[in-house]
Structures are given as structure tokens and as C-alpha cells.
Amino acid sequence: MALTSMLKFTNRSLLFVLVLSVTTFSGIASSSKELKETHMSMYLQDFIAGPNVTDIPVAGVAGKLWLFNQFGTVYVTDNPITIGPSSNSASMGRAQGVFVSSALDGLSGLVLFSVGFTNKEYNGSTLEIQGNSKILEPVRELSVVSGTGKFRFARGYATCETYSVDIPIGYSVIRFNVTVEHR
Structure with a gap:
């Protein structure tokens, strides 16, 4: 009982x-709060040579050339982000971070960078982007893992495609399409 x-x-x-x-x-x-969804297209201006270099190798395998496709090479980056593909387009901000050639065959690398916005609409906000970038793929997809300011609690993805490459002067343009949910 x-x-x-x-x-x-x-x-x-x-x-x-x-x-x-x-x-x-x-x-x-x-x-x-309800999550907002934001879609953006932006262009990363990448200079690996010349007076306005934005990517530099800082570490690599001793005795080997420090190239983007050489396993173990680490680059730091500080690339302008623009609204259009021309380097003279209006600025949106900067992409600052690292690229590590992390595949033995040199065909992919770990990408980690912050997009710090300076344009009127998103000034002071950031997006944190990371992932594995397969160098030869026409479209690469990276994760948006967080953000600050207007992108607080961001999550989403970014696709990147090589828009143009000028090998003799060491200049390329990468188009980023970003979709994020945030507060």
C-alpha cells in the first residue's frame, strides 16, 4: 500500500x-525574436603580387616554395570587399584571416576569415566565415558560423566563385554570395 x-x-x-x-x-x-534572412553579393579583391599585396605567405615547409597549393603553406589575408567586381567599386569592407593549404595534393585549403563591414548599411558589423575550399571547383561553399552587430547570432553559408584571374599581375576577383539568418 x-x-x-x-x-x-x-x-x-x-x-x-x-x-x-x-x-x-x-x-x-x-x-x-524572429530571425531575419539576409542575402548579399560581394566581391573579394585578391592581390598576391605587386605594390598592393593583400595575401602573404607566413609559414610553410622548409626548403619548399610557399605557394597556395603547397601542403602546409599558411597565408594571412587582408582583402578589400567591394559591391561590384571592379577594384574601383564602392567598398563594403575587408576580409581578414588565414588560408592554410591543408590537403596533401594541394587541391584544397582551410579558409578562416572575418568580413568587417564599413559600408553605411552594415558598418561595424562582422561575419565569420570558415570552411574547406576546393581550389579547382567552380563554386565553393563555406560556412557562416557567427557574426556581430547587425549579424548577431548569424548562421548560414557563402558560395564563392572565381570571377576573374589575371595571372601575370597576380590579381583575382572572387564573388561571394552570402545567405545568413540573424537577429
Whole structure:
């Protein structure tokens, strides 16, 4: 008899805790802000040679050339981001980070960078982008893992495609299409 009474008390207690939990979590969920979705296209201006270099190798395998496709080479980057493909287009900000040639065959690398916005609409905000970039793929996809300012709590993805390459002067343009959800 005592065991039956104890089980009824325990079941009632569990039911009470369950109802309280559901009520609490639904209150939290309903008070949270709706996520916004933002789509952007931007162009990364990449200079690996000349007076305005924006990518430089800082580490690599001793005795080997430090090239973007040489396993173990680490580059730091500080590339202008523009609204259009021309280097004279209006500035949106800068992409600052690292590229590590992380595949033995040299065909892909780890990309980690912050897009710091300076344009009027997103000034002071950032997006953090990372992922594996397969160098020869026509479209590469990277993760947007966080953000600040207008992109607080951002998550999403960025596709990047080589828009143009000028090998003799060491200049290329990469088009980024970014889709993010944020607060």
C-alpha cells in the first residue's frame, strides 16, 4: 500500500515538473525574436603580387616554395570587399584571416576569415566565415558560423566563385554570395 502511494506521489511530481518545463520553454520560445534572412553579393579583391599585396605567405615547409597549393603553406589575408567586381567599386569592407593549404595534393585549403563591414548599411558589423575550399571547383561553399552587430547570432553559408584571374599581375576577383539568418 505504501509503495502504491509513493508511486502516485512520484508520478504526480513528474507530471508537475513536466508541465512546468513545457510552460517555461514555450514562454522562452515565444519571447525570442524572429530571425531575419539576409542575402548579399560581394566581391573579394585578391592581390598576391605587386605594390598592393593583400595575401602573404607566413609559414610553410622548409626548403619548399610557399605557394597556395603547397601542403602546409599558411597565408594571412587582408582583402578589400567591394559591391561590384571592379577594384574601383564602392567598398563594403575587408576580409581578414588565414588560408592554410591543408590537403596533401594541394587541391584544397582551410579558409578562416572575418568580413568587417564599413559600408553605411552594415558598418561595424562582422561575419565569420570558415570552411574547406576546393581550389579547382567552380563554386565553393563555406560556412557562416557567427557574426556581430547587425549579424548577431548569424548562421548560414557563402558560395564563392572565381570571377576573374589575371595571372601575370597576380590579381583575382572572387564573388561571394552570402545567405545568413540573424537577429
